[in-house]
Amino acid sequence: MSRVASVALHTFKESVRERVLYNLIAFALLLIGAAILFGSISVGVEEIILINLGLSSISVFGLLMAIFIGIGLVSKEIERRTIYSILSKPVYRAEFIIGKYLGLLLTLAINTAIMTAGFYVALFYQKRSLSLDDLVVLEAVYFILLQLALVVGLALLFSCISTPILSAVFTFCLYIIGNLLNDIRWFGQETGSALVEKGTAVLYYLLPNFSNFNASAQVAHGESIPPYLLLANSLYALLYVGILLSASILIFEEREFR
Amino acid sequence: MMASDVPALRRIGGRKARWAILTASFLALVPLQYGIDVELRAHSKLEELLYVPSGKILRRLSLGHAGLLADIYWTRAVQYFGRKKLDRARRFDLLGPLLQITTDLDPQLVVAYRFGAIFLAEKPPGGAGQPEAALQLLRRGIVANPNYWRLWQDLGFIYYWDLKDYASAARVFHAGSERPGAQVWMKVLAASVAAEGGEIQASRLLWSEIYRQTENDQIRRSALDHLQALRAQEDLEHLNRLLWQFRQKAGHAASSLQDVVAAGFLPSIPRDPSGEPYKVAPDGRAGLSPHSQIDLRLLQ
Numbered sequence A: 001m002s003r004v005a006s007v008a009l010h011t012f013k014e015s016v017r018e019r020v021l022y023n024l025i026a027f028a029l030l031l032i033g034a035a036i037l038f039g040s041i042s043v044g045v046e047e048i049i050l051i052n053l054g055l056s057s058i059s060v061f062g063l064l065m066a067i068f069i070g071i072g073l074v075s076k077e078i079e080r081r082t083i084y085s086i087l088s089k090p091v092y093r094a095e096f097i098i099g100k101y102l103g104l105l106l107t108l109a110i111n112t113a114i115m116t117a118g119f120y121v122a123l124f125y126q127k128r129s130l131s132l133d134d135l136v137v138l139e140a141v142y143f144i145l146l147q148l149a150l151v152v153g154l155a156l157l158f159s160c161i162s163t164p165i166l167s168a169v170f171t172f173c174l175y176i177i178g179n180l181l182n183d184i185r186w187f188g189q190e191t192g193s194a195l196v197e198k199g200t201a202v203l204y205y206l207l208p209n210f211s212n213f214n215a216s217a218q219v220a221h222g223e224s225i226p227p228y229l230l231l232a233n234s235l236y237a238l239l240y241v242g243i244l245l246s247a248s249i250l251i252f253e254e255r256e257f258r
Numbered sequence B: 001m002m003a004s005d006v007p008a009l010r011r012i013g014g015r016k017a018r019w020a021i022l023t024a025s026f027l028a029l030v031p032l033q034y035g036i037d038v039e040l041r042a043h044s045k046l047e048e049l050l051y052v053p054s055g056k057i058l059r060r061l062s063l064g065h066a067g068l069l070a071d072i073y074w075t076r077a078v079q080y081f082g083r084k085k086l087d088r089a090r091r092f093d094l095l096g097p098l099l100q101i102t103t104d105l106d107p108q109l110v111v112a113y114r115f116g117a118i119f120l121a122e123k124p125p126g127g128a129g130q131p132e133a134a135l136q137l138l139r140r141g142i143v144a145n146p147n148y149w150r151l152w153q154d155l156g157f158i159y160y161w162d163l164k165d166y167a168s169a170a171r172v173f174h175a176g177s178e179r180p181g182a183q184v185w186m187k188v189l190a191a192s193v194a195a196e197g198g199e200i201q202a203s204r205l206l207w208s209e210i211y212r213q214t215e216n217d218q219i220r221r222s223a224l225d226h227l228q229a230l231r232a233q234e235d236l237e238h239l240n241r242l243l244w245q246f247r248q249k250a251g252h253a254a255s256s257l258q259d260v261v262a263a264g265f266l267p268s269i270p271r272d273p274s275g276e277p278y279k280v281a282p283d284g285r286a287g288l289s290p291h292s293q294i295d296l297r298l299l300q
Helices: A002-017 A019-040 A046-070 A075-079 A082-088 A093-127 A132-161 A164-179 A181-191 A194-206 A216-220 A227-254 B005-042 B044-048 B055-061 B066-086 B095-105 B110-121 B131-144 B150-162 B166-177 B185-196 B200-213 B217-250 B257-262
Strands: none
Touching (some): A019 A046, A046 A093, A046 B066, B110 B131, B185 B200, B217 B257
């Protein structure tokens, strides 16, 4: 366990050193701040715009961080040949993968917390007060974190089998497909072909369904997410991340490094 | 100056020249962009174009950011409406589609139904003059937000004010008054419209509520204009009654309101809500001063 923690901590420290990370956080905070100005040119939706733009910024910049740092988690170690010195130490490959995953997740959680704090500062500036009702936004932030946990899992998996660029492309494509799964399934049902319908149904259950975690519009209207959905989505993300990590470990354990 | 300083000075001079060229190039972009803008404005038919006319497709393309996209489209609708109104345009072709896309992207964005319906229903140049489209928008809003009673209020208002369909207005106000959280005055409104549809009292009640509730300056201004026009109309009706009484008593028509004051029917010449004194028009009826800010056409 302590070995996983030290890999995770090392990954976290390494991620924090990435200059791109600070640029992304700064840009996200800037965008959240700009939402106040954006709201002033609209009518009656100032707070809704701030919440939607804030959550979208947290989600999009979190996604960029997850992909661009996640794709290099393993492949960079191989490229720099640092993998040899790591694996020569008493660290199991599974521990290495889990540690890498948790390290990046920790980085993303802290970045998300910073962006969320920035969002609440902007909300306070706009409303001149904050109430308990405003905490509903945290539910959507939690869903964004679950989404990012899945994206990091995917990026890590591809990082074990492919180059960083291809890993980025695969992860991003799966993110888009995962957002369109409901439509893909509906399309399969509409074709009238049993084969296509079954094929799209398989894809629907097999691929990560990112649309499960889209709750921004709902919380922007002050609606809370039902407890069942909070629990089911947490379990879904946990299970899916478990599958992705297991697959990554299996692939990584079979790789030979010479 | 030593001979060894010459290359260093040349280097500095070269660097300065490069910065100067760079700055000049940036400055050259300004007239170039200006020229492009002028040319594009000359062919600005593109402005009246929606690249993706379907909210449902946009929702799919939004990758979970439909709420933000709805806000952007709503802002675009507001900006479009404001620009057209400033231009005193008679056509608002994009307004309906922009509102449709906005509400497809976020069916819970009630502000888009409420203000959108007012933008659509009001007669040009104040609005698009499409009350039927406004009704359709509000009906979709009610389906998406069945417990939001204010959409019933807005629906009834369009029936009452723009379509002069008082029976439907009363029915809708009554249905809205049954929604959870509906204010008691909705029942009063339903009864008032059913009893005296088209009468000033009911109209005043409606516009007063709009004036009281709205947070939008443009709509508050419009409500105030309507309330002032209603008061002026009421004043004019009262003055016409006095002019008729004066004629009965004096045996001839009053040439000005001063005659009516002198005859003791009025303590002084009354002023309209914009502060201008009322006049007697050439046809012998009471009217507004040519300097009056009141627009009675709003009540037509």
